[in-house]
Amino acid sequence: MYEGNRPFTPRYVLPDYALALRQGVRYLELEPPTDLDGALTFLTCLCSQVPSVTTYPVYLGDLDALLEPYVPAELSDEELDAKLRRFWIQLDRLVPDAFAHLNVGPSDGRVIRAIWRVERSTPQTVPNITFKVDPALTPDDLIADAVRTVFVTGKPHFVNHPMMTADHPGGYAAVSCYNSLKIGGGAHTLVRINLAKAADLHDGGLDSFLAEALPLLVELNSELIEARIRSLVETQGFFQSNFLALEGLIDIDRFSAMFGIFGLAECVNKLMARDGHPEATYGHHDAANVASYRITERVAELVRSRPQPYCQGGDGFAYLHSQSGIDLDLDATAGTRIPVGDEPGMREHITVVAPHHKLFPAGISDIFHVDDTVKRNPEAMVDIIRGALGFGMRDFTFNLNDNEFIRITGYMVRKSDLVKDDAHGARHASDYLASTAEINHTVLTRCLKRITAVELDPLVFR
Amino acid sequence: MTTGLVTGTIEFSAVDGPGNRFVTFLQGCNLDCLACHNPYTINVCNDCGICVEGCPSGALSLVGTRVAWDPTVCLGSDACLTVCPYDATPKARTMTPAQLVDLVRPAAPFLSGITVSGGEATQQAAFVRAFFEVLRDDPATAGLTRFVDTNGDAPQATWDLLDPVMDAAMVDLKALDADLHRRLTGHGNALILDSIRTLAARGRLYEVRLLLASGVNDSDDLLARTGAFLAAVDPTMRVKVIGYRPHGVRPSPIPLLEPTAEHLAHCATVLAGTGDFKLVTL
The missing domain is CATH 3.30.70.20 (Alpha-Beta Plaits)
Structure with missing residues (x-):
């Protein structure tokens, strides 16, 4: 997941697939499709050419909206499901990487209903799915259908559509691991600050951390972001040469960079202890929670006052992102999450983390572990999801404790695949990351990876 | 002021009625069921120490x-x-309706409703009524449905008292047969059957629940008669078939065994033959 210092493609690219379907793609010699089979083939070909940091596409389109016009009334649900199931199998085998992400919602329709059926009957890690929920538009029984799908595959992830639309006018999608970016745009780069380590490097308490440490760290992080953007845009020539840009499927003015933070929990706890309140821990004590809001608000303020070139998607600034971790992170909790196993009750958990969400237009994630009793009452989850979005949460994910599918940072892995990896190597690029993720160190040992090169692993260079 | 003796509360529950619900457990029950999962809610603490x-x-x-x-x-x-030798708890607290609503309010945006359970909620009917009135009149909680989880062993006057403030009740029926019911609960079931009729007639019956223990109250004959009784009340009612589980249950003079999933499915089939019920099997 390392970009190197001179990235030659943007980290995340979100082509305007709807425009492509209307106008065709000259570079790939694809005419606009006229039927559902044509549209599925068109999308398979196009997505395979979309670059990203993983070398696989991270965005596969807002699939229900893209396909709905190609579904004739006379096509039966069984035929529709069969076509989508073939597409699902193609995606999982041709794009073997669980960061590949499609979006659905917020409206009801035949395709989104078919997608939930196909997901439940074809349990795969690819595609990852985000469901856009608009409380005023999305019906309860469609949310309940999605909740039933989570019971089987751990997908989808739910996002607050009105909040996202306000931050990303002209269309957005959630891609990779909870990265919400503009459709027809994307993110040049993602550079992150480890707040846990930042607290270690600072000698003082909270006030001086806000006044002295954060401005320096934000500036250092911003300089690296700027250097990568300038290299990508001014030297590498991606936007002058790639067909997506040349044919108008992406527009540099809908790009920005992602400014990530992680390890907030440890940062807060260390600073509280230094200020003489070792008992005040993030997620459990008002003083610690207030400190956490002061930290994220300060970072947001600093990022909003540090202009970045070629970041018109963020009105000239980087997008703040609560970064959900990578496999190599040790001793630092993902993003702004409360550490796993230390979460308070669900209502309190939502109440504590929700105030952060408005500050992170490029995405933020909190994962809620839910008792299996909800399996018999999915409407209970619908209530909680509606409540959470109403409370100002941008992103909402829940997992069942006993699910075969587990969410690592934002992407999915099947437990059975991890077991098989040890003996046979991983079929998905992301399975390899999952098996080395710290979260799994106690579950399973490292695995062989057979589909990407070791050059992507920075440890090899050390 | 009316106060209630509250065993405890749960902010989010997916197993106490439709949707996500705040549940209040009230201390004290008038039945003494062999299969009770929380027998410490049956009696009120006598301060024995x-x-x-x-x-x-x-x-x-x-x-x-x-x-x-x-x-x-x-x-x-x-x-x-x-x-505790008395099936009670020292942890039940005396609370006012307003104190309880203070606990409900922060959870309200995440709920379909609230459920009072127990113990036996109708044993504190005046408190339940007062609690529901405060919920109804507080704008933050007015939109929540108000359910009573009950053993049904309450006189019509109780349902008259609760009717203006209650949306629906969920009633347990341990056995249709009065003698068997007495052996399982220590009480007859005449009031319970009346409550089912009364609540259904008023449109206040959310579901009837049948807790079945293997070889005790799950015979085809008893289920067929139970189904016929329920169908005569409302042939489209929601009926939940629940397999007995030993969690929390005291030693029982009658052996209580878990029915198999296959047998529960069979029980549901027998019931389905007697009415057009909305059947749920747990």
Whole structure:
């Protein structure tokens, strides 16, 4: 997941697939499709050419909206499901990487209903799915259908559509691991600050951390972001040469960079202890929670006052992102999450983390572990999801404790695949990351990876 | 002011009625069911003090003649419940309706409604009515549905009292046969059958629940008669078939065994033959 210092493609690219379907793609010699089979083939070909940091596409389109016009009334649900199931199998085998992400919602329709059926009957890690929920538009029984799908595959992830639309006018999608970016745009780069380590490097308490440490760290992080953007845009020539840009499927003015933070929990706890309140821990004590809001608000303020070139998607600034971790992170909790196993009750958990969400237009994630009793009452989850979005949460994910599918940072892995990896190597690029993720160190040992090169692993260079 | 004796509350529950619900458990029950999952809710603490010595966290003490519980010290071992010889708890608290609503309010945006359970909620019907009135009149909680989870052993006057403030009740029927019912619960079931009729006639019956123990109350004959009774009340009612589970249950003079999933499915089939019920099997 390392970009190197001179990235030659943007980290995340979100082509305007709807425009492509209307106008065709000259570079790939694809005419606009006229039927559902044509549209599925068109999308398979196009997505395979979309670059990203993983070398696989991270965005596969807002699939229900893209396909709905190609579904004739006379096509039966069984035929529709069969076509989508073939597409699902193609995606999982041709794009073997669980960061590949499609979006659905917020409206009801035949395709989104078919997608939930196909997901439940074809349990795969690819595609990852985000469901856009608009409380005023999305019906309860469609949310309940999605909740039933989570019971089987751990997908989808739910996002607050009105909040996202306000931050990303002209269309957005959630891609990779909870990265919400503009459709027809994307993110040049993602550079992150480890707040846990930042607290270690600072000698003082909270006030001086806000006044002295954060401005320096934000500036250092911003300089690296700027250097990568300038290299990508001014030297590498991606936007002058790639067909997506040349044919108008992406527009540099809908790009920005992602400014990530992680390890907030440890940062807060260390600073509280230094200020003489070792008992005040993030997620459990008002003083610690207030400190956490002061930290994220300060970072947001600093990022909003540090202009970045070629970041018109963020009105000239980087997008703040609560970064959900990578496999190599040790001793630092993902993003702004409360550490796993230390979460308070669900209502309190939502109440504590929700105030952060408005500050992170490029995405933020909190994962809620839910008792299996909800399996018999999915409407209970619908209530909680509606409540959470109403409370100002941008992103909402829940997992069942006993699910075969587990969410690592934002992407999915099947437990059975991890077991098989040890003996046979991983079929998905992301399975390899999952098996080395710290979260799994106690579950399973490292695995062989057979589909990407070791050059992507920075440890090899050390 | 009306106060209630509250065993405890749960902010989010997916198993106490439709959607996500705040549940209030009220202490004290008029039945004494062999299959009770929380027998410490049956009686009211008599301040005997036996639990004080048994408490590993020092949260219990005798203050004058009363057992006092300090929730800030309690480690939640539930040792007090284990040693109590009276099927009671020292941890039930006296609360006003307003105090309870203060607990509901922050959870309200995440809920479909609230459920009062127990113990037996109708044993504190005046408190339930007062609690529901405050919920109804508070803008933050007015939109929540108000359900009563009941054993049904309550006179019509109780349902008359609750009717203006209650949306629906969920009623347990341990056995249609009066003698078997007496053996399983210590009481007859005439009032319970009346309650089912009364609530259904008023459109206040959310579901009837049948807790089935293998070889005890799950014969085809009894189920067919139960189905016929329920169908005569409302042939489209929601009926939940629940397999007995031993969790929390006291030693029983009648052997109580878990029915298999296959047998529960068979029970549901027998019931389905007697009415057009909305059947749910747990």
